[in-house]
Amino acid sequence: MRIVKDAARVKVPASSGNLGPGFDSMGMAHDVWDEVSATLTTGASRVVILGEGNQTLPKDESHLIVKTMHETLERLGAPTPGVDLVCRNNIPHGKGMGSSAAALTAGVMLVRELLGAPEAFTKEEVLNIVAGYEGHPDNAAPAIYGGATVSWREGEGYKTAQLPVLKSVKTTLLVPDEVLLTTTARGVLPEKVPLVDAAFNASRSALMVYALTQDPELLFAATEDRLHQQYRAESMAHTAAVLAALREAGWPAIVSGAGPSILVFAEIDPAMANILAQQGFRTVDSQQVQGAHAIEV
Known part of the structure; x- marks a missing residue:
């Protein structure tokens, strides 16, 4: 696959994993969002962080989203240029609200957009990459699909189903x-x-x-x-x-x-x-x- 765009922007929601008894399998997305913009560059990667993590997260090649983008591009046989990243973070870190799953999802979704072939790079493929990085799908699935989800391992990969949650559930x-x-x-x-x-x-x-x-x-x-x-x-x-x-x-x-x-x-x-x-x-x-x-x- 080859890169066809030089910039992309994605939004990813917070999520709660487990939902109590559904350990490592159930999750729910929330109306709290991280928004990430990426622009490809010929130089070293640079990261601007607005909001959560501004004082604690790395701002270079070691940032989780940059690492995820590069690893995913390598995995797909595409080049790995530098990235200028702007992260507008609203998901709290270290609070059990899926901030790491959101970052991983953002990285893979940015690659999906830069390759310009979302129809060939399905959400299930995004889920398998993100859940593979994280080791479990309970946050990745709602971050990618939205709503409430139940996920399971099948063969070497993961699958998920969205639950038609009643509107009366608050x-x-x-x-x-x-x-x-x-x-x-x-x-x-x-x-x-x-x-x-x-x-x-x-x-x-x-x-x-x-x-x-x-x-x-x-x-x-x-x-x-x-x-x-x-x-x-x-x-x-x-x-x-x-x-x-x-x-x-x-x-x-x-x-x-x-x-x-x-x-x-x-x-x-x-x-x-x-x-x-x-x-x-x-x-x-x-x-x-x-x-x-x-x-x-």
Whole structure:
């Protein structure tokens, strides 16, 4: 394949992985977006970051989006020129909102646009590249396809299905000041779990699909989990305490991805938002959104 454009621009949404019981398989996109512009250059790559990560992310060839673009171009047998990148980041980093999946998706989608053949470079191929880089598809799928998704491994690749979520299903993100690296959150998970817990999560994952698409009244039961949240609680004690309090009060709440943000399947009124703010959580309204897409340059 060869590059036919010298510039491209894409938008990618935030996402919550797992959705409680759907560990590494279910996810949902949110109305929080990163927008990335790329212009090819003959010199070394340069990165301008506006918003999240401005003080912490690299601004050269080692930036994740630049690395992803170069690796994807090499993979497709295309040249790897330098890139001038402008990132307008709104997705918080280290909060369990899919910032790394968004960056990987942005890199692959930019390559897709620069090659000028989106019809030949399908979303399923984008998913397989991004999930291959990340090691699991639960954030990649909603970032690419939008809405809520359930994904699975088939052969050497991944597939996904979009869920027709009812419009009556509302979501709110609760974002704390704390940061938790995904590597830390995954590092506390056990290699084996009791059979009774695996069976519990299998039933709750199936119920989650039904609740989102048929009966939201079942979301409280559907969001119960025994595979990952309990093991991660010690690494995000404040989140675990607030999550427990919400669920004791009857809110269908889960850890967003690896945490420490919380996803609530309900609208939060101003009085409740004020109480949560006093606990260190800012409220971010969410809604069902489309997945990553190109913008005309």
